[in-house]
Amino acid sequence: MGLKGKLTAQIEMKAGGDVFHELLSDTPHQIPNMSPTTIQGCDLHEGEWGTVGSIYFWKFTHDGKEKVAKDVVEAIDKEKRSVKFKMIEGDLLELYKVYKVGFHVETNGGIDLVSWTIEYEKLNDEVEEPLTLLGVLIKLSKDIESHHLKA
Secondary structure (H helix, E strand, C coil), X not given: CCCXXXXXXXXXXXXXXXXXXXXXXXXXXXXXHHCCCCXXXXXXXXXXXXXXXCEEEEEEEECCEEEEEEEEEEEEECCCCEEEEEEEEEHXXXXXXXXXXXXXEEEECCEEEEEEEEEEEECCCCCCCCHXXXXXXXXXXXXXXXXXXXX
């Protein structure tokens, strides 16, 4: 098996892709209120919210354990409704040399679809592919959708 890989998942977003994109690109610090069992915190470490080059500090739960990540915002595209983060510090870098998470929203037949992508490079062959981390992103999406559908 190779050390580099890419995982993707695509989920229908009934609450609307624009809401999802605006939340993750401009106000991610609101996410812990919508998905407290997944994301416990998102703090601005450097820069400004919603700005490429800014650094966010995340507290999240993965496999029942609290973890942290410091991510730099690599790209935000309002037209394509996409955002890309690259982890620069955190628990996952004990397993992965490179760990990037991105998403984009596309509309197909009037249905908004959120596509998550994890790009990674494992430190060695013993490290598993981050399938459970993709599951965390899917749960996060469903929590955000549920929050917005209730509102």
